[in-house]
Amino acid sequence: MTDDGGDRLTTDGRLTTDARWRARARKVIPGGLYGHQNVASLPGGYPQFMSSGLGAHVWDVDGNEYIDLMCSYGPVLLGHRHPRVDAAAARQAAEGDCQNGPSPRIVELAEAMTATVEHADWAIFSKNGTDATTQCVTIARAATGRRKILVATGAYHGALPWCTPGPSGVLPEDRAHLVEFRFNDLSSVEAAMDAAGDDVAGIVVSPIRHDVGVDLELPDPAFAAGLRSLCDRSGAVLILDDVRCGLRLHHGSSWEPIGVEPDLSAWSKAIANGYALGAVLGRDSLADAARSIFTTGSFWFAAVSMAASLATLEVLEEQDTVGRTVKIGTLLRQGLSEQASVRGIDVSLSGPVQMPFMTFAGDQDFALADVFARRAVLGGVYLHPRHNWFVSGAMDEADVDKVLQVTDTAFDDVAAAAS
Amino acid sequence: MTDDGGDRLTTDGRLTTDARWRARARKVIPGGLYGHQNVASLPGGYPQFMSSGLGAHVWDVDGNEYIDLMCSYGPVLLGHRHPRVDAAAARQAAEGDCQNGPSPRIVELAEAMTATVEHADWAIFSKNGTDATTQCVTIARAATGRRKILVATGAYHGALPWCTPGPSGVLPEDRAHLVEFRFNDLSSVEAAMDAAGDDVAGIVVSPIRHDVGVDLELPDPAFAAGLRSLCDRSGAVLILDDVRCGLRLHHGSSWEPIGVEPDLSAWSKAIANGYALGAVLGRDSLADAARSIFTTGSFWFAAVSMAASLATLEVLEEQDTVGRTVKIGTLLRQGLSEQASVRGIDVSLSGPVQMPFMTFAGDQDFALADVFARRAVLGGVYLHPRHNWFVSGAMDEADVDKVLQVTDTAFDDVAAAAS
Numbered sequence: 001m002t003d004d005g006g007d008r009l010t011t012d013g014r015l016t017t018d019a020r021w022r023a024r025a026r027k028v029i030p031g032g033l034y035g036h037q038n039v040a041s042l043p044g045g046y047p048q049f050m051s052s053g054l055g056a057h058v059w060d061v062d063g064n065e066y067i068d069l070m071c072s073y074g075p076v077l078l079g080h081r082h083p084r085v086d087a088a089a090a091r092q093a094a095e096g097d098c099q100n101g102p103s104p105r106i107v108e109l110a111e112a113m114t115a116t117v118e119h120a121d122w123a124i125f126s127k128n129g130t131d132a133t134t135q136c137v138t139i140a141r142a143a144t145g146r147r148k149i150l151v152a153t154g155a156y157h158g159a160l161p162w163c164t165p166g167p168s169g170v171l172p173e174d175r176a177h178l179v180e181f182r183f184n185d186l187s188s189v190e191a192a193m194d195a196a197g198d199d200v201a202g203i204v205v206s207p208i209r210h211d212v213g214v215d216l217e218l219p220d221p222a223f224a225a226g227l228r229s230l231c232d233r234s235g236a237v238l239i240l241d242d243v244r245c246g247l248r249l250h251h252g253s254s255w256e257p258i259g260v261e262p263d264l265s266a267w268s269k270a271i272a273n274g275y276a277l278g279a280v281l282g283r284d285s286l287a288d289a290a291r292s293i294f295t296t297g298s299f300w301f302a303a304v305s306m307a308a309s310l311a312t313l314e315v316l317e318e319q320d321t322v323g324r325t326v327k328i329g330t331l332l333r334q335g336l337s338e339q340a341s342v343r344g345i346d347v348s349l350s351g352p353v354q355m356p357f358m359t360f361a362g363d364q365d366f367a368l369a370d371v372f373a374r375r376a377v378l379g380g381v382y383l384h385p386r387h388n389w390f391v392s393g394a395m396d397e398a399d400v401d402k403v404l405q406v407t408d409t410a411f412d413d414v415a416a417a418a419s
Numbered sequence: 420m421t422d423d424g425g426d427r428l429t430t431d432g433r434l435t436t437d438a439r440w441r442a443r444a445r446k447v448i449p450g451g452l453y454g455h456q457n458v459a460s461l462p463g464g465y466p467q468f469m470s471s472g473l474g475a476h477v478w479d480v481d482g483n484e485y486i487d488l489m490c491s492y493g494p495v496l497l498g499h500r501h502p503r504v505d506a507a508a509a510r511q512a513a514e515g516d517c518q519n520g521p522s523p524r525i526v527e528l529a530e531a532m533t534a535t536v537e538h539a540d541w542a543i544f545s546k547n548g549t550d551a552t553t554q555c556v557t558i559a560r561a562a563t564g565r566r567k568i569l570v571a572t573g574a575y576h577g578a579l580p581w582c583t584p585g586p587s588g589v590l591p592e593d594r595a596h597l598v599e600f601r602f603n604d605l606s607s608v609e610a611a612m613d614a615a616g617d618d619v620a621g622i623v624v625s626p627i628r629h630d631v632g633v634d635l636e637l638p639d640p641a642f643a644a645g646l647r648s649l650c651d652r653s654g655a656v657l658i659l660d661d662v663r664c665g666l667r668l669h670h671g672s673s674w675e676p677i678g679v680e681p682d683l684s685a686w687s688k689a690i691a692n693g694y695a696l697g698a699v700l701g702r703d704s705l706a707d708a709a710r711s712i713f714t715t716g717s718f719w720f721a722a723v724s725m726a727a728s729l730a731t732l733e734v735l736e737e738q739d740t741v742g743r744t745v746k747i748g749t750l751l752r753q754g755l756s757e758q759a760s761v762r763g764i765d766v767s768l769s770g771p772v773q774m775p776f777m778t779f780a781g782d783q784d785f786a787l788a789d790v791f792a793r794r795a796v797l798g799g800v801y802l803h804p805r806h807n808w809f810v811s812g813a814m815d816e817a818d819v820d821k822v823l824q825v826t827d828t829a830f831d832d833v834a835a836a837a838s
Contacts, residue, residue: 021523028529030541030706035715037520049526050518058519072517075717086512093505098491098693099469100477100801101456104440107468110447122449127546127695128716138580142588159715160579161557166713169561173592243717269717274517276546276695276718287449294585296454296578297547298494298662298688299695382519 008045008062017061018047035159036073036387043374043385053080055394058382066382067399071390074244077270078315079394085273085311092307103303105310112313113271113281117253119261120281124290126300129243129268130158132278133204135295136264137162139282140202140237143289147177148196150189150203150236154211157204157241157266165212177201183209184217186226193230202237202264203227207245207254208351213366213386215359216351224260231263237286240265243278247271247312248390249352251322253281273312275305321393322354328400329353329391335404343415357388360414371417372410379406427464427481436480437466454578455492455806462793462804472499474813477801485801486818490809493663496689497734498813504692504730511726522722524729531732532690532700536672538680539700543709545719548662548687549577551697552623554714555683556581558701559621559656562708566596567615569608569622569655573630576623576660576685584631596620602628603636605645612649621656621683622646626664626673627770632785632805634778635770643679650682656705659684662697666690666731667809668771670741672700692731694724740812741773747819748772748810754823762834776807779833790836791829798825 008016015023025048026032032040032048039046047060056079058068071077078085096103110123126132137149157163161174179196181188183205193200205227209217231238240262245254247270253262263286268278276299282290315321330353340347346361360368369385376383381403383389427435434442444467445451451459451467458465466479475498477487490496497504515522529542545551556568576582580593598615600607602624612619624646628636650657659681664673666689672681682705687697695718701709734740749772759766765780779787788804795802800822802808 021526024530025526028526028533028541029543030701030710033521033525034543034710035713035719037715037720039520048520049523050515050520051522052515053518058515060520061523068519070519072519073717075517080515080518081513090509090512093509094500096469096471096477096499098494098695099472099499100487100489100491101458101467101469101479102452103470104468104480106452107440107444107447111443114447122447124448124453127718128550130716131547134579138588140588141590147590159713160553164713166711168711168713169557169559169708171560171566171596173595176592177590274718274721276517276721276724282449289588291449291453292585292587294454294578294583294587296456297549298492299546299693300454301456302693302695305695 018049021049021061043370045374045378055079056392056396056399064380066377066380067403068392069381069383069389069403071392072274073387074269074390075274076392077247078273078312078321079392080274082273082315084315085308088311089275089304089308092304097304098299098302102301105303105306106301109306109309112310113279116251116313117265117281118256119253119263119265119283121284122282122287122290124280124295125306126278127276127297128158128278129266130160130163131297132243132266132268132280133157133163133241134160135280135293136239136266137202137204138293138295139264139280139286139289140239142292143237143286144201144235146199146201148179148199149177149201150179150181150192150196152183152205152209153180155183155206155209156211184220184223186223189227189230193234200234200236202239203231204239204241206241207249210244210351210355210388215348216355216357216388218352219255219258221258224255224258228260237264238262242266243268245355247316248325248354249322251317271312272305272309275308277305277309319393324393325354325391328395328397329356331397331400332356332391332403335400336407339404339408339411343411345411345414345418351388354391355388356391368414368418371413375410375413376406379409381406437468440468440480462789464793464797474498475811475815475818483799485796485799486822487811488800488802488808488822490811491693492806493688493809494693495811496666497692497731497740498811499693501692501734503734504727507730508694508723508727511723516723517718517721521720524722524725525720528725528728531729532698535670535732536684536700537675538672538682538684538702540703541701541706541709543699543714544725545697546695546716547577547697548685549579549582550716551662551685551687551699552576552582552660553579554699554712555658555685556621556623557712557714558683558699558705558708559658561711562656562705563620563654565618565620567598567618568596568620569598569600569611569615571602571624571628572599573633574602574625574628575630603639603642605642608646608649612653619653619655621658622650623658623660625660626668629663629770629774629807634767635774635776635807637771638674638677640677643674643677647679656683657681661685662687664774666735667744667773668741670736690731691724691728694727696724696728738812743812744773744810747814747816748775750816750819751775751810751822754819755826758823758827758830762830764830764833764837770807773810774807775810787833787837790832794829794832795825798828800825
C-alpha cells in the first residue's frame with residue numbers, strides 16, 4: 001500500500017476503499033468530517049473510515065490491521081468488543097433500552113459508581129463528557145449562587161460554546177465568567193480567586209494536564225491539595241474533569257492516589273468501554289443543587305449502556321486493568337525510550353504510562369511527529385502525533401513487541417528527516 | 420394492584436418491586452431521578468422503573484403490561500424492539516461501534532437523510548437533541564457574525580443553560596441574546612426582529628407548538644412562510660427544531676407539507692427508533708459555517724445507532740409509518756372525543772393525531788387530567804397528563820380498542836371527580 005498524502009491509493013494505483021468513502025463523505029458532510037476524528041490534519045496514511053475492532057486490534061475499511069494505541073480516543077479501555085461487556089449489553093438490549101422510564105440498571109450503576117469512587121454519594125447519567133462537565137458547572141453555580149468558574153488555560157473540558165477550543169460561533173457571553181489559571185501553578189489559582197472576589201462558584205480541573213499538542217503533566221500533589229484547601233476556605237466547588245482519565249489511572253477518582261477528593265466529578269469515555277454514557281458523581285452536600293437543575297436528554301435513561309458500564313466496572317476490578325495497563329505501558333515506554341536513545345533522538349515521553357505521549361525536541365510544527373506517526377500507521381500501529389495515546393487492557397507483551405518493531409523503523413525515518 | 424399515591428403496594432400490602440427500586444434510587448440519585456422521566460410529579464400509579472417493551476406494548480418492573488402511548492417520550496416510532504432495526508444494530512455491533520474513526524455508516528446515513536429531507540445538503544451527527552439545537556444556534560452565529568436568536572416563549576429546545584426550562588444554575592449571560600416571540604404570531608416575530616436590529620443570527624422554531632402543559636397548536640402556514648420571508652430579507656438563519664416531530668409528521672422535514680424549508684434543522688428522538696442519535700441537517704450555503712465550528716463528542720461517530728437509523732428510514736418509507744399512525748391516531752381521537760361527548764365532558768384534543776394531547780376545560784391545575792391518567796395507567800394504558808402522547812407504527816386497531824376500553828372507565832372517574 002502506498003499513499004498520496006491523504007486519499008490513499010492501492011499498490012496498483014486504484015483509489016482505496018477509504019478514498020472512495022471520503023469522496024462520498026465530502027458531498028454530504030461539511031469538510032468530509034468534523035470533530036476530533038477528522039484525519040484531515042494528520043499525515044497521509046491515516047484511514048478516515050474504520051471497519052472493526054477486536055481486543056487491541058482494529059481494522060480499517062480496506063482491511064488493514066492495526067495495533068490500537070488510541071482506543072477510540074479513550075472510550076475503549078478493556079479492548080474492543082469485550083465479550084463480557086458486549087454480552088451484558090446484548091442481554092439488556094433483548095429486554096429494553098430506551099423506555100418510558102429507566103430500568104433498574106440506573107440504580108445498580110449509581111450504586112456501583114458511588115461504591116467505586118470515594119468522594120461520590122450520588123450519580124446522574126447522560127450521553128457526552130460535555131454533558132457531564134456542563135452539569136458540574138451548572139450545579140456549582142446553583143449550589144453557591146456565584147458565577148465565576150476557574151479553568152486551566154488550554155485545558156479541554158468539552159465542545160459546547162462555554163468550553164470548545166474553536167471560537168467560531170461562540171460569543172463573549174458564553175465565557176463571560178471563566179477565569180483562567182495555570183495547571184500545577186497554585187499561585188496562579190490564588191490570583192484568579194483574588195480576581196474573582198467572592199463570586200467563585202467552582203474550579204474545574206483535569207487530573208493531569210492533557211492539553212492537545214503539549215507534553216502531558218502529572219499533578220503536583222501540593223497543587224491538588226492546594227485547590228482543595230482554596231475551595232474549602234472559599235466555599236467554591238472543586239470539580240474534577242475525569243472524562244479522559246477516569247478508570248484508566250485508578251479504579252476510582254483519579255486523584256484518590258494523591259489523597260485529594262473533589263466535590264463533583266465528570267465522567268464519560270471509558271466508563272462503559274465504548275458505549276455512550278456520561279456521568280456526574282457528587283457529594284451529598286451538593287445533592288440538593290443537583291436536584292434543582294433541570295437536565296435531561298432523550299436517551300439518558302437508556303439501559304444498554306448502563307448494563308455495559310456495570311460489566312465494565314466488574315471486569316476492571318477482577319482483571320486489575322489499571323495494574324495491567326501500567327505494566328504494558330511501562331514496557332512500551334521503555335522500548336520507545338531505548339529506540340530513541342540508541343539513535344540519539346531527543347524525545348519526551350510524558351503522561352502516565354497507560355496514557356502515553358511522545359514529542360520530539362524542537363519539533364514545534366510536529367513535522368517529526370508526523371514522520372513518526374505516518375510510518376507507524378503504515379506499519380500497522382495506530383497512534384497519534386498530537387494527542388496522547390491510550391493503552392487498553394487487551395494489549396499484551398506480544399503486541400508491545402510488534403509495536404516496537406514498527407516504531408524501530410519509524411525512528412529511522414525520524415533520524416533521516418532530522419539529519 | 421393498589422397504590423398509595425407514589426410508592427405502590429401489591430394487593431396484599433407488600434411494597435412493589437418498583438417501590439423497592441425507588442427506595443434504593445433515592446439513596447444514590449438526587450431526588451430519586453432527574454429530568455423528564457421522573458414520575459414524582461405524576462399521579463400515583465405510575466411506575467418509575469420499566470423493564471421491557473415490544474411493539475406497542477411495554478412492561479414495568481412488576482410485570483404490569485401497558486399499551487404505550489408515550490413511545491419513550493418520542494424516540495420509539497416503529498414500536499419497541501423493532502426486529503429490522505435491532506437486527507441492523509446487532510449486525511453493526513458485531514463489527515464495530517465506537518472506533519478511531521467513523522464507519523461508512525456515517526456517509527450512508529448522511530446520504531439517506533439528505534435524500535429524505537428536501538432542504539438538506541449535508542448532515543452532522545451527535546447524541547442529544549440539545550446537541551443538535553445548540554449546534555444550529557452556533558452555526559447560525561458563525562455564518563452571520565450576529566448574536567441574537569429568536570425563540571418562541573415557552574418553547575422547549577433542550578436542557579442546556581441557554582435553553583433549559585429550569586432556571587437553577589443558569590446565568591443571565593447564558594440567555595443574553597435570546598429574543599422571544601409568540602408561536603403563530605408573525606407580528607410578534609417582526610417586533611422581535613425590530614428590537615434586535617441588524618443583529619439577528621437566526622430564528623429557532625418547532626414545527627408545531629408543543630409546549631408542556633398547554634394544548635398543541637399546528638402552524639399557520641402564513642406564519643411559517645412569514646418566518647421564511649423575514650429570514651430571507653434579513654439574512655437570518657431559519658432553524659427548524661424537528662427533534663420531537665421529525666419523521667412523525669412527514670417522511671422529511673415537518674414543514675415540507677406546508678411548503679416552507681428551513682436553512683438548518685435539528686433532529687434526534689425518532690430518527691434511530693430509540694438508539695441514541697442527534698443530527699443537524701443544513702443547506703450548502705451553511706456548510707462552511709458548519710465546518711468552522713468545533714463540535715464533537717466521544718461517541719458521536721459510533722456506528723450502531725447510525726445503522727439503526729438507516730434501517731429506521733427504510734422501514735418508515737416501506738411501511739408508510741406516517742400514514743399508518745395518522746390512521747390509528749384518528750381512530751383514537753374519534754374514540755376519545757365520543758367518550759367525552761357522551762358524558763358531557765368538555766375536552767380539547769389537540770395536536771397532530773399521531774402526537775395527540777388531551778386537556779379538560781378549566782382544568783388549570785391538571786386535577787382532572789391526573790384523575791384520567793391515573794385510571795389509564797392503572798388500567799394498562801401508558802399516557803401522560805401534561806405532555807403530548809405519541810402513537811407508534813406498531814399500534815393497531817385492536818390496541819386502540821383496548822385503549823378506549825380503559826379510557827371509558829377513566830372518563831367515568833373524571834365525570835365523578837368533576838361533579
